[in-house]
Amino acid sequence: MNDLRRGAACPHRELAVGWALHALEPAGDSLVAAHMPDCSICTSTAAETEEVGATLGLSVPDAIPNAELEQRVLRVTAAKWEAPVVALAPSTSPPRHITSRFWLRAGGWLRPRR
Amino acid sequence: MAEGPSDAELVRRVRDADGAALSQLYQRFVRPCYSLARRICVDEGLAEDVVQEVFLTLWRDPTRFDPARGGFATWLLTVTHHRAVDAVRKENAIRRRVVAVPEAGEDWSPTPVPGADQAALARVAAGQVRAALHRLPVAQRQVLALAYFGGQTQSEIAVQTGVPLGTVKSRMFTAVQRLRALLTDQLGPDTLVAEARKMRGEQ
Numbered sequence: 001m002n003d004l005r006r007g008a009a010c011p012h013r014e015l016a017v018g019w020a021l022h023a024l025e026p027a028g029d030s031l032v033a034a035h036m037p038d039c040s041i042c043t044s045t046a047a048e049t050e051e052v053g054a055t056l057g058l059s060v061p062d063a064i065p066n067a068e069l070e071q072r073v074l075r076v077t078a079a080k081w082e083a084p085v086v087a088l089a090p091s092t093s094p095p096r097h098i099t100s101r102f103w104l105r106a107g108g109w110l111r112p113r114r
Numbered sequence: 115m116a117e118g119p120s121d122a123e124l125v126r127r128v129r130d131a132d133g134a135a136l137s138q139l140y141q142r143f144v145r146p147c148y149s150l151a152r153r154i155c156v157d158e159g160l161a162e163d164v165v166q167e168v169f170l171t172l173w174r175d176p177t178r179f180d181p182a183r184g185g186f187a188t189w190l191l192t193v194t195h196h197r198a199v200d201a202v203r204k205e206n207a208i209r210r211r212v213v214a215v216p217e218a219g220e221d222w223s224p225t226p227v228p229g230a231d232q233a234a235l236a237r238v239a240a241g242q243v244r245a246a247l248h249r250l251p252v253a254q255r256q257v258l259a260l261a262y263f264g265g266q267t268q269s270e271i272a273v274q275t276g277v278p279l280g281t282v283k284s285r286m287f288t289a290v291q292r293l294r295a296l297l298t299d300q301l302g303p304d305t306l307v308a309e310a311r312k313m314r315g316e317q
Contacts, residue, residue, distance in 0.1 A: 014287040022196045023261040023268050023286065047183050052294045054191035055306040056262055058146055059243035060153040065144060069162050070137075076166060077136060077173040 009041070016042035020049035121186035128176045136173055143187070144169075146311075147194045154198040154263060160205070164198045171197075188307045199265035239310050246296040254289035257282055 010016075012035055018024045019032040036043055118138070119127075127135035147168055151161035171178065171193060179189045247255055256275065260266045268286065272279040297306050 014283045017287045017290050018261075018268050018283060020192075021258075021261050021286070021290075022199050023266065023271075025267050025269050028268075043183075048294060049290050050192045051184060051188050051306050052290050052297065053195060053262060054188040055243055055297055055301075055310050056247075056258075056293075057150040057191040057195055058307065058310040059240040059247075060149050061240070062145060063149040063152040063161075065148040065162060065165065066158075069148070069165060070140060070144070072162070073140060073166050073169045074133070074137065076170055078133060 010039055010045075012039065012042050013045045016045040017049045020046040021053055122181055125172075125176050125179055125186060128172065136169065139172070140169055143190055146187075147190060150191060150194050151198040151201075154195070154265060155201055160201050161198070164194065164201050167197050168194050185305055185307055187311060188305075191307070195262070202265040242300050243297065243310065246293055246300055249296055250289055250292055253277075254285050254292065257285045258289045258293070261286060 012032060015024065015028055015032050016036070019029060019036075024032065032042065032046075036046065119135075121139070121142070124135040124139050124142075128139065144165060148161060148165050151164040151168075152158065155161045155164060168190065172190070178193075179186055183189070247258075250258070257268075257271055260271045260274065261268070266274065268282045269279060271277075272282045275282070277285075294306070301310060
């Protein structure tokens with residue numbers, strides 16, 4: 001029997017349901033997020049609630065996105081994927097072929113995201 | 115039934131920066147994700163922004179999906195839901211005016227969306243979930259609707275409905291508990307999402 005049905009004892013399990021449904025205020029959200037790793041009851045409750053939520057999500061009327069959306073998504077992800085692979089990340093100084101000014105302006109953009 | 119690699123295998127390939135795997139996952143899940151985002155956001159453009167953000171999240175950090183916690187579809191729809199709710203909260207003043215509190219016997223469906231797929235299997239699955247919802251007491255259905263589809267916090271629901279916060283929390287807990295039991299009885303012994311996807315012809 002799952003944790004929701006057996007009413008397992010943890011004072012935060014009601015909050016865990018609200019957390020999984022993204023229905024808590026920030027303070028409650030932080031509390032549950034900090035509590036979750038130490039509580040198998042709330043972790044299980046949240047997982048079961050997310051599954052119920054996803055099932056609700058599948059019950060909505062089917063809607064078709066604009067065909068352009070796929071290109072948008074692939075364009076954005078490809079930009080990250082094809083970022084120049086230059087060994088910059090651990091260094092605090094720019095490679096010799098990049099000016100300091102450009103280095104500072106570029107911030108993290110030159111660093112591969114993946 | 116979907117053919118080819120499993121969702122988990124595709125996610126594993128996304129971890130290796132396989133753009134084709136991401137594209138396959140997009141093809142597989144964009145419609146349920148967009149449909150959910152559209153339902154919550156109402157605005158088409160906002161829903162598309164949400165979906166874009168969801169797949170970008172998957173691409174940037176696929177390790178966020180933990181197979182030990184549940185299925186990929188559950189995770190992706192949960193991320194979609196949370197991102198859509200966040201988007202709605204940013205525009206909450208507009209949104210709250212159009213979220214209706216469901217009454218007994220009222221259909222949960224929004225106004226039919228232009229271009230919506232009327233596939234019979236999807237209707238059956240959605241109908242079963244809605245039937246289960248309608249078996250909940252109105253007060254429980256109300257808090258679940260306001261939270262899940264309306265994007266409201268428990269505190270906001272307490273204010274809107276004039277019910278003590280503690281009661282809102284317990285109603286939400288009980289609603290999920292009862293709905294899970296009802297859906298398990300209706301959809302079968304496998305995980306709820308897998309069963310619902312099968313009935314929609316997605317898996």
